[in-house]
Amino acid sequence: MTGKLLLLLRYKRKTQKDLNILILLLFMVAFAHGQTPTDGLMMPSKNICILLNYEAGHFDRYWEGDDLRRNETIATVNRTTILPMAAVGIFDELNFYIGLPYVKTKSSETNGGRFEGAKGFQDFMVALKYKALERSLGSGRLSLFTTVGYSTPATNYLSDYMPYSLGFGAPEFSLRGITQYQLNNGFYVRGTVAHLWRGYTEAERDYYYNSGSFYTALMDVPNAWTFETVIGKWFMSNTLKLELNYTGLKSTSGDNIRAYNAAQPTNKVKYDRLGVSIQYYSPSLKGLGVVGYYNNVVNGLNTAKMSNVGLGLTYQFNFIKNTNKDQDAQ
Amino acid sequence: MRNKIYKSILFICSLLWFISCEKDLPTYLEYKDYSYSSTDENGGTWQPILIDEGAAINIGVPEDISSQSYQAEISAIKASTDEINAPQRKALTYWGNNAVVRWNEIALELIAKYNLIPGPNDDGSYTLPNPSDPNGPPAFPFAHPPYACRALAYLSVAQFDGLISAWHYKYLYNRAAPYQIDGSITYAYEPNDIPSYPSDGAVLARVSKKVLSAMFPLEKEYLQKLEDEHLESLLLSGGNVPSDISAGITIGDEISEIALARAANDGMKNAQAPKVVSDSIKAAAFERFGWQWENLEIPVRPVGLTPLFGKVKMWNVANVENVRPVPPPAIDSDAYLADVSILKDYADNMTEEKRSIANFWQDGLGTYTPPGHWNRFANEFMVEDKMNPLRSARTLAYMNMAIMDSGISCWDAKYYYHYPRPIQTIEGFKTIAGTPNFPSYTSGHSVFSAAASEVLAYIFPEKATLVRGWAEEAAISRVYGGIHWTFDATVGTDQGREVAKFTVDIAKLDGAN
Numbered sequence: 001m002t003g004k005l006l007l008l009l010r011y012k013r014k015t016q017k018d019l020n021i022l023i024l025l026l027f028m029v030a031f032a033h034g035q036t037p038t039d040g041l042m043m044p045s046k047n048i049c050i051l052l053n054y055e056a057g058h059f060d061r062y063w064e065g066d067d068l069r070r071n072e073t074i075a076t077v078n079r080t081t082i083l084p085m086a087a088v089g090i091f092d093e094l095n096f097y098i099g100l101p102y103v104k105t106k107s108s109e110t111n112g113g114r115f116e117g118a119k120g121f122q123d124f125m126v127a128l129k130y131k132a133l134e135r136s137l138g139s140g141r142l143s144l145f146t147t148v149g150y151s152t153p154a155t156n157y158l159s160d161y162m163p164y165s166l167g168f169g170a171p172e173f174s175l176r177g178i179t180q181y182q183l184n185n186g187f188y189v190r191g192t193v194a195h196l197w198r199g200y201t202e203a204e205r206d207y208y209y210n211s212g213s214f215y216t217a218l219m220d221v222p223n224a225w226t227f228e229t230v231i232g233k234w235f236m237s238n239t240l241k242l243e244l245n246y247t248g249l250k251s252t253s254g255d256n257i258r259a260y261n262a263a264q265p266t267n268k269v270k271y272d273r274l275g276v277s278i279q280y281y282s283p284s285l286k287g288l289g290v291v292g293y294y295n296n297v298v299n300g301l302n303t304a305k306m307s308n309v310g311l312g313l314t315y316q317f318n319f320i321k322n323t324n325k326d327q328d329a330q
Numbered sequence: 331m332r333n334k335i336y337k338s339i340l341f342i343c344s345l346l347w348f349i350s351c352e353k354d355l356p357t358y359l360e361y362k363d364y365s366y367s368s369t370d371e372n373g374g375t376w377q378p379i380l381i382d383e384g385a386a387i388n389i390g391v392p393e394d395i396s397s398q399s400y401q402a403e404i405s406a407i408k409a410s411t412d413e414i415n416a417p418q419r420k421a422l423t424y425w426g427n428n429a430v431v432r433w434n435e436i437a438l439e440l441i442a443k444y445n446l447i448p449g450p451n452d453d454g455s456y457t458l459p460n461p462s463d464p465n466g467p468p469a470f471p472f473a474h475p476p477y478a479c480r481a482l483a484y485l486s487v488a489q490f491d492g493l494i495s496a497w498h499y500k501y502l503y504n505r506a507a508p509y510q511i512d513g514s515i516t517y518a519y520e521p522n523d524i525p526s527y528p529s530d531g532a533v534l535a536r537v538s539k540k541v542l543s544a545m546f547p548l549e550k551e552y553l554q555k556l557e558d559e560h561l562e563s564l565l566l567s568g569g570n571v572p573s574d575i576s577a578g579i580t581i582g583d584e585i586s587e588i589a590l591a592r593a594a595n596d597g598m599k600n601a602q603a604p605k606v607v608s609d610s611i612k613a614a615a616f617e618r619f620g621w622q623w624e625n626l627e628i629p630v631r632p633v634g635l636t637p638l639f640g641k642v643k644m645w646n647v648a649n650v651e652n653v654r655p656v657p658p659p660a661i662d663s664d665a666y667l668a669d670v671s672i673l674k675d676y677a678d679n680m681t682e683e684k685r686s687i688a689n690f691w692q693d694g695l696g697t698y699t700p701p702g703h704w705n706r707f708a709n710e711f712m713v714e715d716k717m718n719p720l721r722s723a724r725t726l727a728y729m730n731m732a733i734m735d736s737g738i739s740c741w742d743a744k745y746y747y748h749y750p751r752p753i754q755t756i757e758g759f760k761t762i763a764g765t766p767n768f769p770s771y772t773s774g775h776s777v778f779s780a781a782a783s784e785v786l787a788y789i790f791p792e793k794a795t796l797v798r799g800w801a802e803e804a805a806i807s808r809v810y811g812g813i814h815w816t817f818d819a820t821v822g823t824d825q826g827r828e829v830a831k832f833t834v835d836i837a838k839l840d841g842a843n
Contacts, residue, residue, distance in 0.1 A: 071449075072628035112628035114753045116677070116760040116812070156682055158689070161762075204689035207706065209442040209696055213435065215356045215706070259468070260449030261696045 036085070037097050037127035037147045038228065040180035040190045043089030046320040051099075053291070053312035055081040059304040062163070062263075065256040066301050075111035077163050077304070080104045081122075083312075088319075097127040100154055103166040115164060118157065122167045125151035127174075137181065140188075145178040147194075153201075160203035160219065162263040163304060169201035169265060170221040186234035196224045201265045210266045211255045219265045222251035241279040247295070248272050257302045270301035275308075289314035358435050359709055364427055365520040366718040370842070373720045374498025377840040378491040379645070379727060380588050384498030387584045389577045392505045392527040403571035407508055408515060411566055418566055425563045427519035429531055430489060430722035431709045433538035436556060437485055438698040438705060440546045444473035447695055447767070454629035458602060464547045471546065475774055476639045476737055479701040480598060481545040482726075483645065483734040488541050488589035490727035492533040493720045495581050500525040509568040518567035522718075528577030529570040530719050535560040536582025537589075544590050596643040601636040608633040615748030621661050623750045623769035635768040640742030645731040646832040650742045653829050655821045658749050658771040669815045673752050677760065677812055684810040685762060691775060691807035694764050700775045700804065701733045704782035707797070711790050724842055729785040732833035736781035736826045737774065743825070744769040752812060763811025772822035773814045776805035780826025781833075788834045801826070 036051075043049055057079040061070050085099030106117030127149035134143045152171040153159075159169025174196045182188035198221040206217040227250075232243035254268030275295025282288045291312040297305050374384040381387065393400045414422075425432055448468035450456055457468060464470035471477050507526035509517040524530075539557040543550045564570045570578075603611070616622040625631045640650055647653055659665035676684065693700045708729055712722045749771035753759050766774075783801035787794035805823045808814035 075628075110628070112626060114626065114760050114765060116680075116762050158685065160689070204686040205692060205697070206690070207442075207693075207698060207703070209439070213357055213439040213442060213698075215359065218355055220355065258696060259446050261446055 036087070037129055037149055038176065038178070038192060038194075040143060040145065040178060040182075040188070040230075042092065042129070042131050042145075043087050043095045043316070044318075045089045045092045046318055047089040047316055048319050049087040049314055049316040051083070051085045051087070051312055051314050053081075053083040053085070053310055055083070055308050055310040057081070057306050057308040059297075059306045062304040063257075063300045063302055064259065068300075068305065071260070072111060073113035074107050074115070074163055076108040078106055078108065079306070093131040095129045097129065097149075098125070100124050105164040105166070107164075118161060118164045118166055120157050120166055121154045122157065123151040123172070124154040125149060140181055140183040143178075143180045143182075145176075145180070147174070147176040147178065149174040149176070158204060159201040159221075159265045160205070160208075162265070165265075168198065168221045171199040173197045186238070188230075188232050188234075190228070190230040190232070192226070192228035192230075194226045196226065198223055203265075208264065208266075210264075220253075221265050222254035222268055224249055224251045224269070226250075237283075239281045239283055241277075243277045243279075245275045245277065245295070246272065247275070254302070263302060267302040269303045270299075271297045271303045272299040273297045281314075287316045289316070358424070359431060359713060361426060361428075361431075361713045363520065364713070364716055366427075366522050366524075367716040368718060368721065369522060369524050370497065370718060370720050371501050372841070374494060374496075374501055376494050376497075376724070376842050378494045379487045379731070380491050380585065380592065381495070384494040384496075387495045387581050389499055389528055389580050392503050392573060392577070395505060395511055400571065400573070403573060404508055404512055404515075407565060407568065407571055408512070411515065411568055414566055418562070421559050421563045422518045422567055425531075425560050427567075427569075428713070428717070428719050428722055429534045429538075429560060430719045430726065431713060432560075433485070433489070433534055433542075434482075434705055434709055434726060436538070436553075437482060437542055438702045440542060440549055441473045441478045441481065441702050442696060442698045444469065444471055444546060445478065445696055445699060447472060447474070450629050456629075456631055461547070461599075469548060473546075473699070474635055475699040475701060475778065476601065476636050476642075476741060477545075477598075478699040479730065479734045479737045479778065480593070480596075480642070481542070482701055482705060483730040484545070484589050484593050485538060485541045486723060486726035486730040487645075488537045488585050489534055490720075490723040491589075492537045492581050492585040493530055493723045495585065496528050496530045496533045496578060497720055499528055499577070500530075503527055505574075507569050508571055515568040517569055519569070524718070526570050526574045528581060529564055529574040530578065531564040531570065532561060532575040532578025533582045533585075534719065534723075535564075536579045537586045540582065540586035541589060544593070592643075597638070597641050601639040601642060603633065603637045605632045608637050611637050611745050612748055615746065619657065619660070619747065621748070621750055623748045624754055625767055626751075626753060626765070627767070631767050634745070635766065636741060637745045637768075640738055640740075640745055642738050644735045644738050646836055647735050647739070647829060650739055653739045653825065654746065655743055655772060655825045658747055658815070658817055658821070661750070661755060665817070666815075669817065670752075670756055672816055673756065673759070673809065673812065676810055680762065680810075687803060687807045688763055688811040691779075691804040692763055692811065693775070694766075700778040701730070701737070701782070703804075704729065704733065704779065704786075707782075707800075708786060711786065711793060715790070721842070724837075724840075725785075725789050728789070728833055728837045729782055732781040732785045732830040733778050735833065736777045736829040739825060739829050740772055740774050740777035740822065741768075743772050744774075747771050749815075749818075752815065759812065761812030763808070763813050765813045770814060771818050772825055773805060773808045773818040774822075775808050776801075776814075776819045776822030777826040777829070779804035780823040781830040782826075784827050784830035784834060785837070788837065 060076040061068050081101050081103050083101040088096045101122045103122045104119040127147055129147040132144045150173050153169050157166040159165045174194050176194035178192045180190040200218040201221050203217045208214050227248040230243050230245045234241050250270045251268045257263045273295050277293035279291040293310045296307045459468045459470040459472045461470050504525050505527035509515040535557045539553045543553050612622045693703050748769045751765050751770045753765050779801040783797040786797045805819035809816050809819050
């Protein structure tokens with residue numbers, strides 16, 4: 001049974017390639033960070049928000065097990081991600097998301113390994129977010145959301161090429177619960193819990209060591225929990241939003257990176273990441289928004305001490321009346 | 331409505347179950363219905379490698395099956411087979427009736443576990459693994475390809491000699507297996523007519539534990555546990571009584587001592603030469619040819635991997651210099667420049683096919699190495715042919731001797747010619763495989779693979795074309811990876827084939843054909 005499903009997933013991966021490129025072209029117009037599967041916003045019905053985000057990440061240290069180290073073989077690894085994404089308001093309470101990141105990785109010069117980096121489209125993702133509840137509570141409003149998401153590699157990128165691989169190379173199904181409480185003065189807090197079910201990734205070798213021999217090209221990418229806590233506030237008549245956020249991820253299984261050895265998709269990953277983001281919706285250019293953010297992994301297990309800086313543009317419009325509508329439900 | 335919700339929940343749950351479901355990935359080669367394709371009654375007359383003949387090791391005459399002591403052994407077996415618990419049943423399935431494969435897999439696993447290159451210390455120096463302080467850090471050994479091929483050769487040769495001796499006594503004394511003598515004992519595997527005194531399984535368990543414990547000293551406890559489990563399985567299988575086992579252990583003890591005595595003095599302990607020696611080898615090459623390989627890691631490793639592995643005692647070649655290949659093209663010669671173009675072209679136009687070939691054969695750090703990869707193929711072929719343990723051990727012994735000899739020859743060429751890697755001489759060149767810490771010419775993968783494929787082609791003639799094709803693919807994979815020149819691969823393939831001939835010629839005369 002499992003084998004059959006794997007075959008199906010793999011088959012889909014191959015045939016999806018053309019479709020993905022088409023979708024990408026359709027949504028290449030613009031992209032931003034305003035409405036994502038993980039935030040506490042909803043798009044009104046019949047609205048589309050398009051986001052185009054550019055992210056520059058780098059790390060010069062990583063955790064080998066829990067030991068934070070440098071490695072001049074890879075020196076500083078740079079990771080650039082361009083993410084086009086679209087959010088569609090199907091109903092006021094139900095949003096659909098679709099996105100496909102393009103990733104490029106390479107080491108800084110000079111490094112001791114002389115490895116070629118990697119580039120290409122990473123994982124095609126879709127998600128549905130449902131607003132399950134919204135009610136007044138004290139001097140604010142309480143909202144509950146749930147998101148289901150699915151992503152799968154869009155190209156035949158090699159996940160077993162860490163730290164340059166574009167992604168972990170396996171299908172992922174996610175189920176997310178989001179709670180947000182916003183005061184009438186614009187302050188809000190948000191908490192998110194999600195479980196990520198991750199499938200197998202296929203290496204290009206059919207033997208590997210994962211606390212023992214494995215005679216297969218399939219690598220079990222561990223499932224994971226993620227947690228997010230956000231404190232934010234709206235300013236300037238709800239046109240400017242400032243957020244401080246914490247994101248945690250914790251694999252439920254997996255092995256450690258071995259001494260001075262490359263990471264692999266089977267590793268048990270944990271991290272704590274702190275970040276800040278600022279988002280601005282232009283009142284003069286209706287529907288246009290801009291988002292900037294910075295985050296940094298402060299603690300981890302078998303993961304890079306990654307710092308990311310991102311900048312995105314959002315454009316929101318009503319696709320029925322063909323006019324820009326005002327801000328989202330916030 | 332409620333039904334609808336229930337259905338969607340069920341759908342999601344089953345989807346999750348599929349995606350997350352615990353993961354039945356293979357960790358060893360499974361087989362069933364393993365009826366030996368031959369019994370090799372004359373196996374005791376085959377020519378062993380380390381001892382003169384199968385009779386060279388002495389074991390006592392077994393008690394007759396009508397004796398009281400033998401009958402007591404049978405009764406004890408019956409009692410214990412009646413009470414097999416779940417872990418014991420699992421062990422019976424795991425060990426199967428060809429433990430040559432299992433112990434080889436255990437060796438491969440230890441190789442993969444220990445194939446980790448020591449990283450630099452904080453001050454930029456490197457510490458070498460030290461057999462007299464195996465805990466390190468770094469732990470001993472660093473099971474790189476030369477270390478791996480040697481460990482596998484000693485393991486397989488000792489197993490083979492031990493089993494020849496076992497076969498000699500099996501057919502000398504002809505004491506049938508317990509399940510053949512007492513119909514109420516059920517054999518856990520497919521029945522055969524091979525006499526059970528001494529136990530071939532016990533020979534394998536003891537030899538493998540001893541050789542591997544010497545090669546991987548930190549694994550002594552783990553290997554002892556495996557030996558205990560294997561020996562217990564032999565009794566519980568209904569195939570052996572304790573006196574079969576102890577006779578097998580006697581052979582195992584003796585033959586592993588002989589094998590390890592050879593290993594202690596084969597030159598391996600000097601292979602990781604000190605810096606002065608390494609520098610003089612490098613200077614000699616520069617003097618001779620006008621080039622020298624440099625390590626480009628940061629911080630620089632002061633000594634390449636095992637510069638004197640080329641001086642290790644060979645199994646079947648009298649003098650390593652007799653099989654040394656011709657010199658590589660001079661740097662900046664036409665042939666060299668043509669190769670630079672080829673490598674740049676491969677790198678600039680990497681295809682998924684080339685990438686997957688490079689990765690399939692990479693067998694780099696943290697894996698069972700190229701010699702291990704070929705052992706895995708051999709295991710699969712042996713199981714496919716349902717070889718008995720003796721014939722399996724023979725396959726691996728000849729293959730691993732040829733692989734080790736070819737490795738010694740390759741290392742001789744590497745440090746004699748000391749030829750630079752592509753990243754050293756092509757400005758700005760980048761690779762998709764890791765560049766190893768030793769000179770380029772000739773390619774270890776090419777030599778190991780060619781040698782292994784020649785022995786496999788001899789033993790499995792119907793697979794000759796297949797395995798020779800694989801060897802060529804393994805060779806070119808290093809060029810696709812960007813870490814070898816094409817002549818490293820092509821000359822290396824010829825070199826491996828030539829070296830293997832010496833071993834195959836001996837195999838042809840060992841009496842097993």
